[in-house]
Amino acid sequence: MDQRPPISRRNLILGTAAAFGVPAVLAACGGSEQPSPGAAATGGLGTVTLGSNASDEVPKKSLATVVGNFTQAGVRINTVDHNTFQENINRYLRGTPDDVFTWFAGYRMQFFAEQGLATDISDVWQEIGGDYTQAFKDASTGTDGKQYFIPFTYYPWAVFYRKSVWEEKGYEPPRTLDELTALAKRMRGDDLVPIAFADKDGWPAMGTFDIINMRTNGYDFHISLMAGKESWTDPRVKQVFDTWRGLLEYHQPASLGRTWQEAAQSLAQKKSGMYLLGMFVAQQFPEEDLDDLDFFTFPEINPAHGTDSIDAPIDGYMVSAKAKNVDGAKALVKHLAQASSQNVATELDPGTLAASSKADTSGYSALQKRGAELVSQASHIAQFLDRDTRPDFASTVMIPSLQSFIDKPGEVDSLLASIEQQKANIFR
Amino acid sequence: MAVRTRRYSARDVTVLVIGLGVAVIVNVGLIWGPTLASVALSATDWNGFGPIEWIGGRNYADLAGEYPPFWSAVRNNVLWLVFLGLVATPFGLFCAVLLDRRLRGSRVYQSALYMPVVLSLAVVGFIAQLVYSHDYGVLNAVTGLSVDWLGDRSVNIWVVMVAAAWRHVGYVMIIYLAGLKAVDPALKEAAAIDGANERQTFFRVVFPTLRPVNVIVLVITVIEALRAFDIVYAINKGRNGLELLSVLVTENIVGEASRIGFGSAIAVILLVISLGFIVTYLSQLFREER
Numbered sequence: 001m002d003q004r005p006p007i008s009r010r011n012l013i014l015g016t017a018a019a020f021g022v023p024a025v026l027a028a029c030g031g032s033e034q035p036s037p038g039a040a041a042t043g044g045l046g047t048v049t050l051g052s053n054a055s056d057e058v059p060k061k062s063l064a065t066v067v068g069n070f071t072q073a074g075v076r077i078n079t080v081d082h083n084t085f086q087e088n089i090n091r092y093l094r095g096t097p098d099d100v101f102t103w104f105a106g107y108r109m110q111f112f113a114e115q116g117l118a119t120d121i122s123d124v125w126q127e128i129g130g131d132y133t134q135a136f137k138d139a140s141t142g143t144d145g146k147q148y149f150i151p152f153t154y155y156p157w158a159v160f161y162r163k164s165v166w167e168e169k170g171y172e173p174p175r176t177l178d179e180l181t182a183l184a185k186r187m188r189g190d191d192l193v194p195i196a197f198a199d200k201d202g203w204p205a206m207g208t209f210d211i212i213n214m215r216t217n218g219y220d221f222h223i224s225l226m227a228g229k230e231s232w233t234d235p236r237v238k239q240v241f242d243t244w245r246g247l248l249e250y251h252q253p254a255s256l257g258r259t260w261q262e263a264a265q266s267l268a269q270k271k272s273g274m275y276l277l278g279m280f281v282a283q284q285f286p287e288e289d290l291d292d293l294d295f296f297t298f299p300e301i302n303p304a305h306g307t308d309s310i311d312a313p314i315d316g317y318m319v320s321a322k323a324k325n326v327d328g329a330k331a332l333v334k335h336l337a338q339a340s341s342q343n344v345a346t347e348l349d350p351g352t353l354a355a356s357s358k359a360d361t362s363g364y365s366a367l368q369k370r371g372a373e374l375v376s377q378a379s380h381i382a383q384f385l386d387r388d389t390r391p392d393f394a395s396t397v398m399i400p401s402l403q404s405f406i407d408k409p410g411e412v413d414s415l416l417a418s419i420e421q422q423k424a425n426i427f428r
Numbered sequence: 429m430a431v432r433t434r435r436y437s438a439r440d441v442t443v444l445v446i447g448l449g450v451a452v453i454v455n456v457g458l459i460w461g462p463t464l465a466s467v468a469l470s471a472t473d474w475n476g477f478g479p480i481e482w483i484g485g486r487n488y489a490d491l492a493g494e495y496p497p498f499w500s501a502v503r504n505n506v507l508w509l510v511f512l513g514l515v516a517t518p519f520g521l522f523c524a525v526l527l528d529r530r531l532r533g534s535r536v537y538q539s540a541l542y543m544p545v546v547l548s549l550a551v552v553g554f555i556a557q558l559v560y561s562h563d564y565g566v567l568n569a570v571t572g573l574s575v576d577w578l579g580d581r582s583v584n585i586w587v588v589m590v591a592a593a594w595r596h597v598g599y600v601m602i603i604y605l606a607g608l609k610a611v612d613p614a615l616k617e618a619a620a621i622d623g624a625n626e627r628q629t630f631f632r633v634v635f636p637t638l639r640p641v642n643v644i645v646l647v648i649t650v651i652e653a654l655r656a657f658d659i660v661y662a663i664n665k666g667r668n669g670l671e672l673l674s675v676l677v678t679e680n681i682v683g684e685a686s687r688i689g690f691g692s693a694i695a696v697i698l699l700v701i702s703l704g705f706i707v708t709y710l711s712q713l714f715r716e717e718r
Contacts, residue, residue, distance in 0.1 A: 090475075090684070256580070392684075403668040
């Protein structure tokens with residue numbers, strides 16, 4: 001349910017098979033154990049275990065390479081299927097977690113830090129703090145003001161398009177909602193699907209909600225709404241859905257039966273004009289077309305907020321509270337916090353950006369450079385709906401509700417009342 | 429007890445304790461224990477750890493009143509049962525009867541119909557996506573339609589049930605085929621001599637002798653309908669029109685959500701529905717034995 005790199009159909013079947021083997025995983029969450037290249041030469045700090053959800057080929061390879069360069073301690077990587085890891089995180093952290101584990105910044109990190117399941121790594125931050133912007137530090141900070149998270153890579157959400165198509169038709173990136181609507185109208189006249197869209201998996205529509213809410217009501221309201229502190233029946237929320245409904249007629253129809261990969265394909269095949277998605281959309285483009293892919297940030301809706309916020313989920317690492325080798329774990333996360341480590345990952349996976357400000361951007365593709373520029377201009381970075389709120393609220397309330405909105409955009413009032421009621425049942 | 433009655437030797441008692449005791453422990457530990465625990469948990473608010481808060485019937489009230497997927501799931505489970513029971517199972521019987529007549533190439537038909545049974549429903553789900561996908565599916569490509577088979581809530585449950593029935597038909601067929609082979613041909617001959625036509629022979633003579641098989645098929649059908657899960661989960665995680673009670677239980681309990689109490693309440697509803705069928709079936713069974 002999280003936005004994640006695409007998986008081939010074969011991997012999907014394997015992953016599903018793994019998911020159905022859940023009971024076996026529940027107890028230990030210990031998937032395949034493989035010593036990294038560095039494990040043989042145990043350094044001065046013993047052995048550190050690293051729980052990883054990087055089950056897809058590219059992230060797995062990049063993590064193994066990064067860890068291979070770590071010499072202070074031996075590292076044993078336990079890789080678990082991405083979704084399985086996420087779904088079992090509670091049991092995993094309460095049971096016998098690895099010393100270091102992959103996780104997400106923001107609310108999802110705070111949720112576990114608050115319950116005492118993570119080790120405070122403020123001392124590591126004193127050494128690496130200078131390498132990160134304030135926005136990244138905030139995203140790594142728990143509600144108690146201490147740091148619990150090391151940002152590793154991230155990717156921004158934006159509206160993607162093919163330069164060649166836009167040049168041919170003479171389209172210009174819109175700067176306001178009216179311009180976006182006018183552009184969409186023009187595209188429809190040119191026999192293009194204006195906005196590619198897919199929500200079969202439930203999460204992509206969250207990106208649309210996030211951005212319209214942040215453009216309309218600002219970052220602070222968005223985060224407060226996500227934290228359950230605002231009412232969903234508030235006219236400001238209704239305004240978001242009204243705006244969205246206005247745009248929905250320009251969205252690709254039959255979206256509830258489509259995966260984001262299929263929607264991205266329609267963009268790649270020049271059948272649709274633009275697509276709001278994370279930068280991982282690039283993975284659906286053949287190598288030779290990557291240079292043709294560009295993006296603009298979602299246009300301004302309310303001048304008071306301009307385009308000051310975006311979704312840019314950060315992936316990174318935490319040290320578990322039950323870590324056996326705390327010194328080794330801290331040394332490892334410090335290694336992961338280095339720009340050189342993150343550059344290994346950004347080189348192997350063109351859909352991600354390095355979190356460190358010191359990262360060498362000369363090796364970036366044109367798209368990565370633009371992405372880094374976009375994020376540096378944003379004054380607020382949200383983590384994406386399902387990372388900014390309680391997981392139970394995101395998966396059992398928001399996914400069905402947004403799908404129901406897409407199905408029946410006219411019934412906003414009853415939908416919002418229902419979300420508010422369910423929210424009250426969960427946030428109590 | 430052994431001392432008082434003097435009828436059981438120490439060895440008998442040991443055997444009894446081991447024989448009965450193990451069964452009782454397994455039964456209580458693996459079936460009754462978890463069942464009662466679910467019922468108890470359904471009256472609590474619990475996230476899997478930390479304090480368990482007792483909230484009485486509030487989960488049930490929330491379910492029925494404020495959780496839209498719930499009624500959708502109940503409706504779908506009932507539809508599933510009715511569809512398998514009234515469409516797929518009779519069709520499986522029909523196929524079995526035809527195949528039993530030793531048509532030319534009946535082995536080929538038999539294999540073709542039975543083939544899907546070896547696939548897990550999750551795999552059937554993946555195949556269904558290749559057929560029904562709006563953009564790339566075979567069905568739209570061949571018919572020239574542009575129906576969103578899997579995304580449109582008013583049609584998706586039906587096409588998914590067709591995919592599930594595709595597998596169920598083969599299953600039912602093979603069981604009936606075995607049953608039909610076991611019917612004494614002398615019965616059919618006698619019926620023919622008495623002047624019964626084909627239809628009468630089947631409904632009045634053959635079908636009643638299939639009674640034990642019918643019971644098995646009925647039980648299988650009910651079980652298949654109540655445990656349906658993998659096919660919708662493979663298609664869209666059981667959302668947007670494809671909700672099923674089993675999926676909601678999983679979604680709430682197993683996933684990151686960890687709404688153990690709420691999920692248990694859904695599980696209890698599923699238990700009550702299952703119990704309805706089990707009690708009916710058992711009471712039928714016992715009445716006959718008497």
